[in-house]
Every structure is written in structure tokens, then in C-alpha cells.
Amino acid sequence: xxxxxxxxxxxxxxEAQYIKARMQYRADFLISSVGMFFSSLATLxxxxxxxxxxxxxxxxTFTEMIFIYAFYMVAISPMQILFDHTWQLRFHVxxxxxxxxxxxxxxxxxxxxxxMFDLKGLTQLAAGIILLVYASxxxxxxxxxxxxxxxxxxxxxxxxxxxxxxxxxxxxxxxxVDSYPVLGLAWKLREFAPYPMNIFDGAFRLAFxxxxxxxFVAFYPSQLFLHPQDVSPLVYxxxxxxxxxxxxxxxxxxxxxxxxxGTGS
Amino acid sequence: MNSLRSxxxxxxxSFMVGMIYRFGFLFTILxxxxxxxxxxxxxxSIYGTAETLRGLTFNExxxxxxxxxxxxxxxxxxxxxxxxxxxxxxxxxxxxTKPVDFQLYALAMxxxxxxxxxxxxxxxxxxxxxxxxxxxxxAGPGLALFPLxxxxxxxxxxxxxxxIGVMAFYSESIWGTSITKEIIISxxxxxxxxxxxxxxxxxxxxxxLPFQAIYYTPLMMVTRPDQGWEVYLPMLxxxxxxxxxxxxxxxxxxxxxxxxxxxxxx
Numbered sequence: 001x002x003x004x005x006x007x008x009x010x011x012x013x014x015e016a017q018y019i020k021a022r023m024q025y026r027a028d029f030l031i032s033s034v035g036m037f038f039s040s041l042a043t044l045x046x047x048x049x050x051x052x053x054x055x056x057x058x059x060x061t062f063t064e065m066i067f068i069y070a071f072y073m074v075a076i077s078p079m080q081i082l083f084d085h086t087w088q089l090r091f092h093v094x095x096x097x098x099x100x101x102x103x104x105x106x107x108x109x110x111x112x113x114x115x116m117f118d119l120k121g122l123t124q125l126a127a128g129i130i131l132l133v134y135a136s137x138x139x140x141x142x143x144x145x146x147x148x149x150x151x152x153x154x155x156x157x158x159x160x161x162x163x164x165x166x167x168x169x170x171x172x173x174x175x176x177v178d179s180y181p182v183l184g185l186a187w188k189l190r191e192f193a194p195y196p197m198n199i200f201d202g203a204f205r206l207a208f209x210x211x212x213x214x215x216f217v218a219f220y221p222s223q224l225f226l227h228p229q230d231v232s233p234l235v236y237x238x239x240x241x242x243x244x245x246x247x248x249x250x251x252x253x254x255x256x257x258x259x260x261x262g263t264g265s
Numbered sequence: 266m267n268s269l270r271s272x273x274x275x276x277x278x279s280f281m282v283g284m285i286y287r288f289g290f291l292f293t294i295l296x297x298x299x300x301x302x303x304x305x306x307x308x309x310s311i312y313g314t315a316e317t318l319r320g321l322t323f324n325e326x327x328x329x330x331x332x333x334x335x336x337x338x339x340x341x342x343x344x345x346x347x348x349x350x351x352x353x354x355x356x357x358x359x360x361x362t363k364p365v366d367f368q369l370y371a372l373a374m375x376x377x378x379x380x381x382x383x384x385x386x387x388x389x390x391x392x393x394x395x396x397x398x399x400x401x402x403x404a405g406p407g408l409a410l411f412p413l414x415x416x417x418x419x420x421x422x423x424x425x426x427x428x429i430g431v432m433a434f435y436s437e438s439i440w441g442t443s444i445t446k447e448i449i450i451s452x453x454x455x456x457x458x459x460x461x462x463x464x465x466x467x468x469x470x471x472x473x474l475p476f477q478a479i480y481y482t483p484l485m486m487v488t489r490p491d492q493g494w495e496v497y498l499p500m501l502x503x504x505x506x507x508x509x510x511x512x513x514x515x516x517x518x519x520x521x522x523x524x525x526x527x528x529x530x531x
Contacts, residue, residue, distance in 0.1 A: 028440070028441065035445040181293045199307055
């Protein structure tokens with residue numbers, strides 16, 4: 001039985017090798033980082049265009065939207081950096097190379113995800129932190145210690161929600177092989193996480209709160225810092241939601257791993 | 266004539282491969298409807314009580330954006346991905362020995378999978394758009410020119426993808442370049458938001474660039490049926506010009522780049 005410390009040590013060793021291997025392609029790393037940076041800023045550009053036409057969206061100003069978006073960028077970074085291998089799951093399942101992950105005395109999800117460490121996600125994380133600081137200053141958000149603790153907690157939970165949603169979508173590969181449409185939809189809907197949830201009507205808001213809880217990736221936690229008077233009590237349960245959802249995603253992964261029989265190729 | 270037959274065979278093969286993913290179609294259509302609903306609420310909220318914004322009514326903007334999301338998947342040719350894959354894996358050598366033009370071969374491949382996307386995803390999505398949201402799509406010169414305009418848009422989109430794909434002759438991976446291209450196209454072409462919403466100065470710049478010919482031109486034809494031939498025919502002319510320019514430029518680039526692979530020995 002391995003302890004958490006063992007896994008951490010192992011992870012550092014694996015990723016050090018991985019990063020060395022990736023650094024052979026320096027130009028690729030550089031261009032990818034630039035690409036990531038641009039793709040992060042594109043949504044901000046769209047916000048800017050929208051707010052050049054209207055002063056506020058459902059009661060939220062442009063600067064507040066920057067705050068929510070910055071929160072979102074930081075919250076999705078752990079998924080991007082640590083769990084990026086989820087996207088390749090369908091290829092491994094289809095080509096049968098997934099079998100190799102059964103043969104090591106390690107947690108399978110750990111082993112599988114450790115094979116990729118997405119360096120360009122670090123650009124996104126950095127851009128998110130810079131934007132978060134910028135928006136906080138502009139909005140006059142005071143970061144007291146309790147608030148920083150709250151920020152850390154909500155970010156952790158939001159990251160878990162994001163990881164769980166994409167992970168579950170990726171696990172569809174175990175049953176339908178080509179999980180791209182499922183992943184694609186989860187990815188597309190996720191783009192709406194930084195929008196105010198009050199623009200959606202009943203059914204959709206309910207779905208984005210309880211069924212596919214992208215509301216917890218950025219909007220609800222940001223509300224805690226920007227419009228604390230409007231926050232529903234539910235938002236204080238967000239750490240539980242993050243952990244609960246990840247437990248569910250892990251369960252789906254285990255079910256998938258146990259039912260996988262290969263595609264015969 | 267014989268040569269056209271060989272490209273048709275490639276097209277047919279690519280179409281057949283696309284047929285494998287039938288489960289995907291259903292899910293993608295469903296996904297598109299959900300996505301269009303989300304877009305509907307977003308724009309409803311942006312319009313608020315306003316009758317028109319930047320000269321467009323809510324209905325017009327929604328038709329533009331929703332149809333945009335329906336043709337988005339159609340205009341994504343993925344040519345950059347499969348070309349760069351074939352170059353990286355050395356499969357390109359096989360095509361260089363065959364009496365086919367590589368650019369036309371890649372176009373036939375893309376067209377084959379686009380046709381299946383059109384039949385299996387785009388058309389059903391448009392039908393759903395009509396049924397679920399009851400959007401008023403009116404007949405007129407714009408609607409008549411739309412298929413032609415969409416065809417040209419596909420060709421321009423392909424030319425960009427082909428160009429990026431050919432860059433794989435020089436660079437190990439094209440992920441970064443390809444993502445950057447996609448971002449530039451989706452923002453500058455008016456794929457996500459009608460160009461009217463951009464500030465005037467930026468709008469002028471964007472209208473002078475080739476990207477607007479991919480989304481803005483065909484989508485406007487359906488969005489504003491009240492305008493006539495005198496508005497749409499020049500737009501189509503500009504589109505045709507960009508289609509030719511991008512085709513020639515990417516072809517010249519390929520002719521130059523393919524020499525590199527010979528030097529390197531494949």
C-alpha cells in the first residue's frame with residue numbers, strides 16, 4: 001500500500017522526466033504557450049466587444065466579469081495541467097494501449113494521468129492570477145486572511161468540479177469508444193461557466209447548478225467576493241460539492257476501468 | 266476526366282470513414298441544441314429591453330449566432346491536423362509517389378468528411394433550430410446565394426488549414442500554431458459575435474481581412490433577408506477573391522515546403 005507521500009515523490013520523478021523529454025521541442029513549447037495565452041484572452045475580447053455595446057450584463061460590469069473570468073482561468077488550470085491525458089483516453093481505449101495501465105502496482109488513475117503534465121497550462125494559470133490581481137485592485141476587493149482562505153477553498157472546489165466534469169465525459173470512451181462528442185459538449189458548455197448564472201432561466205440554471213454544475217466553477221464562488229449579499233446559502237457548500245463530484249467521477253472511472261474489455265485491436 | 270475520378274474516390278472514402286461515427290452524430294446534434302439554448306439566453310440577456318443593438322434585432326442576431334454554431338463544425342476541416350500527422354509520420358512520401366496533386370487530395374478528403382457532417386449534423390441542427398426556437402428564416406436573394414457563399418467559405422477555411430498543416434514540414438508540432446489560427450479566425454471572422462458589435466474602427470479593419478469571408482459573409486446573407494442582390498453580389502465577389510488568393514498562397518507555400526522534405530530525405 002502506498003502512502004500519499006510515495007505518490008507525491010513518484011509524481012515529481014515522473015514529471016521531471018516528462019518535462020525533460022518535452023524540452024527537446026523548445027519551439028513547440030514556446031508556440032504552444034503563446035497559443036494558450038491567446039486562447040485565454042479570446043473570451044476576454046468577446047466580453048470587451050459585448051460591453052462596448054451594453055453597460056452591464058444582468059447587473060454585472062465589465063470589470064466584475066474580468067474577475068469571474070480570472071477566477072475561472074485559475075480554477076480550470078489544474079484540469080489543464082494535471083489531467084490533460086483525459087483527452088487521449090479514447091485513443092488508448094480504441095487502440096488497446098490502455099491495457100498497459102492495468103499492469104503496475106499503482107493507482108490506475110494516478111498512473112494514467114501522470115503520463116502527461118501540460119506545461120502550457122502554466123501560461124493560463126499565470127494569466128489568470130495576473131487578471132485576478134488586476135480585477136481585485138480595480139474593484140477594491142480587500143484580501144483579508146479569512147477571505148484568502150475562502151478563496152483557496154473555493155478555488156480548490158471549483159478545480160475539482162471542472163476536473164470531474166471533463167473526467168466523466170472522457171470516461172464515456174469505456175462504453176462508446178469515441179468519446180469526442182461527449183467531451184466536446186462538456187468542453188463547449190464549460191465555456192459558459194464565467195457568465196452570470198442569472199441570465200439563464202429556471203431549467204438551465206437548475207441544470208448548471210445541480211446536474212452539470214458549471215456554476216460552481218466560477219460564477220457562484222466569485223459572487224462570494226463581489227456580491228456577497230446575493231449569495232444563496234448553497235454556495236457555502238461548494239467544497240462539499242467539489243469533493244462529492246470528484247468521488248462520483250472516480251466511481252465512474254473505476255466502473256469504466258473494470259468493464260473495459262478492449263476493442264479487439 | 267480520369268483525374269477527377271481519382272479525387273472523387275478519395276472523397277468517397279473519406280465519406281465512408283465518417284459513417285463509422287454514427288453515435289457521435291446524435292450526440293453532437295443534441296449538444297448543438299443545448300448549446301444554442303445557452304446562446305439564446307445569453308443574447309436575450311444582452312438585449313434586455315432593447316429593440317435593436319447596432320442595427321440588428323434580437324431575432325436577427327440569434328439567427329446569426331445560432332446558424333454560426335451550426336456551420337462551425339462544418340467549416341472546421343481538420344486538414345491541418347491530418348496533413349501535419351501525415352508529414353510527421355512520413356506517410357506523405359506515399360502521396361508524393363502517386364500521380365495526384367496533394368492539395369487537391371487533401372481538399373477531397375476534407376470535402377468528403379464535410380459532406381457527411383452536412384447531412385448528419387448541420388442540416389438536422391438547422392431543422393432543430395427551426396422547430397425548437399421557431400426562428401423566422403426568410404427567403405430572398407441572400408438565402409439563394411447562401412449555399413454558394415458557404416462553399417467558398419469552406420474553401421477559404423480549408424486553405425488556411427492546409428497552410429498551417431504544411432508548416433509541419435518545418436516544425437515538429439503545429440498545436441500552438443493551429444490553436445492560434447483557430448482563435449484568430451473565431452474572433453476576427455465574426456463566428457462568435459456579428460462584426461457589427463465591434464467598435465467602428467476595428468470593424469473596418471476586420472472587414473478588410475480574409476477572415477470575415479469565412480463566417481460573416483454567409484451568415485449575414487441569411488440574417489438580413491431585406492437586403493438585395495446589390496449588397497450580396499459584391500460580398501460574394503470579395504469572398505471569391507479571397508478564396509483564390511488563399512488557395513494560390515497556400516499552394517505556393519506547399520511547393521516551397523515540399524522541397525525541404527526531399528532534402529531531409531523524408
